[in-house]
Amino acid sequence: MEALSAFLISVGEVFGEFWWPLTIIGGVLGMVAASAVIPILNHDDSFAQIRDWAIKPGRADRYRDLIAYGLRVTAKFYGPGLGLSWRGYGACLIVAYAYPVFLWLFAWALGGPGALGGLPLLDETKSPHLRWFGLVIVCAATIFLALFFKRIDQFTDLVERFLTRSLHRAGLIGHFPRFALRAAIAAIAVVAVVAVVGGVGGVGGVAVVAVFAGGAGVAVVWFVFLIFLPTANAVLDHVSIQVSRWLLTDLVNRRNAAWQWLIIIGHVSADVFFAGLFLVLLAILLPAVLQLANHAFGLIGWAVVEWGLYLEAARHKPFGAGWLVTGMLVTTLLPTVVHLLAAGGALALPAIGGGRIETLAAKSKTTLLDRFGFLGLIGISVFFLGRR
Amino acid sequence: MMVIAIVFWQGAEHFTGPLVNKLADLAVSTGRAIGGPGMPGT
Numbered sequence: 001m002e003a004l005s006a007f008l009i010s011v012g013e014v015f016g017e018f019w020w021p022l023t024i025i026g027g028v029l030g031m032v033a034a035s036a037v038i039p040i041l042n043h044d045d046s047f048a049q050i051r052d053w054a055i056k057p058g059r060a061d062r063y064r065d066l067i068a069y070g071l072r073v074t075a076k077f078y079g080p081g082l083g084l085s086w087r088g089y090g091a092c093l094i095v096a097y098a099y100p101v102f103l104w105l106f107a108w109a110l111g112g113p114g115a116l117g118g119l120p121l122l123d124e125t126k127s128p129h130l131r132w133f134g135l136v137i138v139c140a141a142t143i144f145l146a147l148f149f150k151r152i153d154q155f156t157d158l159v160e161r162f163l164t165r166s167l168h169r170a171g172l173i174g175h176f177p178r179f180a181l182r183a184a185i186a187a188i189a190v191v192a193v194v195a196v197v198g199g200v201g202g203v204g205g206v207a208v209v210a211v212f213a214g215g216a217g218v219a220v221v222w223f224v225f226l227i228f229l230p231t232a233n234a235v236l237d238h239v240s241i242q243v244s245r246w247l248l249t250d251l252v253n254r255r256n257a258a259w260q261w262l263i264i265i266g267h268v269s270a271d272v273f274f275a276g277l278f279l280v281l282l283a284i285l286l287p288a289v290l291q292l293a294n295h296a297f298g299l300i301g302w303a304v305v306e307w308g309l310y311l312e313a314a315r316h317k318p319f320g321a322g323w324l325v326t327g328m329l330v331t332t333l334l335p336t337v338v339h340l341l342a343a344g345g346a347l348a349l350p351a352i353g354g355g356r357i358e359t360l361a362a363k364s365k366t367t368l369l370d371r372f373g374f375l376g377l378i379g380i381s382v383f384f385l386g387r388r
Numbered sequence: 389m390m391v392i393a394i395v396f397w398q399g400a401e402h403f404t405g406p407l408v409n410k411l412a413d414l415a416v417s418t419g420r421a422i423g424g425p426g427m428p429g430t
Contacts, residue, residue, distance in 0.1 A: 280414065287415040287422075294426035304426030307419075311412050318408040319400055326408060 024136075041371040063264070064255060067248045070338065074245060082246045084238065092237040096230035096331075102139075103327035104225075109135040112321035113309040116221050141197045148189050156182045220303050223293065229328070232289040233282070236332050240278045244335035247271050268339070275336035282332050 040046045078088040105122070108114045109131040114122025126134070148155070156178065163176055251267045287307065294304040314322030363370060419427050 279411070283411040283414045284418045287419040291419045291422040291424055291427070295422070295424040298425040306426060308416075308427065311415060315409055315412050318404060322408070325412075326404075329408075329411065 038368075041368060047366070047371055064252050067339070068252050071245060071248055071252065074241070078241060078245070082242060082249060084242060088242060089234060089238045092234040092241065093230055096234040096237060097226070099331065100229045100233070100324070100328065101225055103324045105135050105138055107310075107313065107321055107323035107327075110320040110323060111317070112313045112324060113306075115309070116224065116305065119218065119221060119303075121221065137197055141193045145189065145193055149186070152182060152186060155185055159185060220297060220305060224290075224305055228289050228293050229286075232285050233328055233331065236278050236282045236285065237334075240275065240332045241335045243274045243278075244271055244339055247274075248339065271336050271339055275333050278332045279329055282329055286328065 077091045079085055081088075104112075104116075108122045108124075109128070111128065111131075114120060114124045122131075122134075160176065160178065160181055163181075247267050247270055251263065254263055257263060290305050290307045297304050310322070310324050312322075313320075314325035316322065318326045416427075
């Protein structure tokens with residue numbers, strides 16, 4: 001009872017402390033989700049697919065269909081092969097470049113440490129409000145840069161037209177080489193965004209300009225975030241994903257075998273077991289890589305990585321200040337978590353939806369509101385919506 | 389939704405705490421086995 005009270009009090013404390021950033025994040029995610037879901041629901045064929053899947057008789061069939069769809073999606077990213085491959089590793093590596101940095105910022109906003117390689121890149125003396133402000137600025141700048149680079153051709157066109165016209169007016173004839181223009185525009189955008197983040201984010205305690213300032217401490221940061229953490233983490237992400245894919249493919253292929261429930265329990269259990277194993281392996285691999293790096297940094301006289309600070313934060317507050325460590329570990333579990341979500345969704349659906357799903361599905365004409373209701377009832381299936 | 393998320397979040401922290409501690413112990417042991425500068429607690 002005491003434990004439960006302590007748990008409920010801690011829930012209240014977290015809600016009291018973080019209600020406003022959570023409201024902002026929840027609102028933004030809600031808008032993004034709504035803008036993604038409405039066109040899908042308005043599209044008759046897409047809705048028909050969801051409906052067909054949801055009213056499919058038999059939990060095992062529904063479960064396998066979700067898995068088969070998930071496998072088709074992953075094949076686009078990781079390649080068709082179920083063994084280890086450079087393509088699969090590369091896909092994991094690209095993702096592994098982004099999340100350590102954002103986990104680091106996120107953990108810092110929740111009160112985690114911000115120094116690395118002897119550099120206080122994230123100011124630990126700032127208040128939680130200012131830290132969240134800094135995090136929002138960095139995220140906004142990243143989204144802005146991503147959108148900018150997606151449309152860099154249009155920007156180059158604009159500038160090219162403007163420059164050509166200006167030259168013409170000045171009585172000169174000529175044009176700028178396109179690649180040089182594009183490179184100049186990209187460089188100006190990056191410098192401008194870094195300067196803005198350095199200025200505005202600095203209020204929030206994010207010393208982003210220091211990352212580009214040079215020096216041995218900065219080199220340590222670059223090595224850690226660009227080489228050691230991503231390459232080590234991606235190894236086990238890749239192995240974990242491929243083992244889950246192999247198990248799930250085997251499960252789908254045994255569609256007509258006897259003892260279905262036993263086969264499903266066996267595969268889910270094996271997936272959970274391997275996820276645990278990879279978690280332990282990652283808890284060995286990451287410190288090993290960082291400590292070997294520290295050896296090398298020590299030999300050449302550079303600052304060392306203070307990973308103990310982050311480990312201690314994870315011990316005290318794994319889902320708060322320790323998010324960098326927890327997040328690095330949790331990412332290895334993601335394929336298994338998605339698998340369990342599919343299993344849970346497929347098994348729980350009849351209990352959640354009951355007769356209402358059948359009633360809605362039987363309607364010959366459905367309004368958008370009907371479709372939203374239907375989607376709300378089947379909830380989890382939207383993640384796996386797709387082409388058969 | 390947010391209340392559910394926070395309850396899950398806190399629940400996860402409560403129940404995974406011992407596991408994270410075990411993994412942290414394992415990480416420290418690994419680091420000590422390799423040795424060198426920057427080890428936690430040195």
